[in-house]
Amino acid sequence: MWLFLWRASLLYIFPLLMWGYxxxxxxxxxxxxxxxxxxxxxxxxxxxxxxxxxxxxxxxLVLFLRQRGRK
Structure with a gap:
């Protein structure tokens, strides 16, 4: 869930930037x-x-998750 929100932030940050501006x-x-x-x-x-x-x-983040998955 958190990874999805992280990746989707590229989409929803632009309207938030416009609103904030x-x-x-x-x-x-x-x-x-x-x-x-x-x-x-x-x-x-x-x-x-x-x-x-x-x-x-x-x-x-990807490197961290890959190392964490190997353990």
Whole structure:
């Protein structure tokens, strides 16, 4: 179950980032959707940083689970 949520986080983190950005900036989603491209680039950059961190962490998680399974 936890592994599924970890893998699915690549999908559900993007809407959470958009929601959080709107809350922090105090703007409506419509403004983010149709507004200035700088908002969109910031959300996309935050998502790409998350994906990079996820890839690094996933490598170690897979190694840990493989070693744990051998014992």
């Amino acid at each position: 709107c809350r922090i900036q105090g703007i409506a989603f419509v403004e983010l959707d149709t507004g200035v491209n700088s908002h969109k680039w910031l959300v996309l950059a935050a998502y790409l940083v998350y994906v990079l961190l996820w890839l690094l962490a996933n490598r170690y």
